[in-house]
Amino acid sequence: MTITSDQLKKLSDLAYLAVDDTLINQLSSDVQAIVAFVNVLQNVNTSEVAPLLHPLDLTQPLRDDVVTEVNQLQALEKIAPRFEKNYFLVPKVIDKSK
Numbered sequence: 001m002t003i004t005s006d007q008l009k010k011l012s013d014l015a016y017l018a019v020d021d022t023l024i025n026q027l028s029s030d031v032q033a034i035v036a037f038v039n040v041l042q043n044v045n046t047s048e049v050a051p052l053l054h055p056l057d058l059t060q061p062l063r064d065d066v067v068t069e070v071n072q073l074q075a076l077e078k079i080a081p082r083f084e085k086n087y088f089l090v091p092k093v094i095d096k097s098k
Helices: 005-014 021-042 073-079
Strands: none
16 A cells, blocks of 8 residues: 555645645655555464453443532533533634635
């Protein structure tokens, strides 16, 4: 699998990261090395290895599922700058028009 510079540029745009062309070339070689390593891992014979669900064979003690806090929605509504239909309204911070 080959990752192109255009794909890395698109990925950096989607992640809202500013990456210049010199760094794209370095990232391209780094990503190629990672992909090559993953390919090596995929070719490892694990047919006789038992699946590992968790490194420690312990069970987590569970508590009863009961409400332990009171509903503070009305108190928080009074101090919120904008509140509508049980939701806090916040200003838009990410522009997806890019």
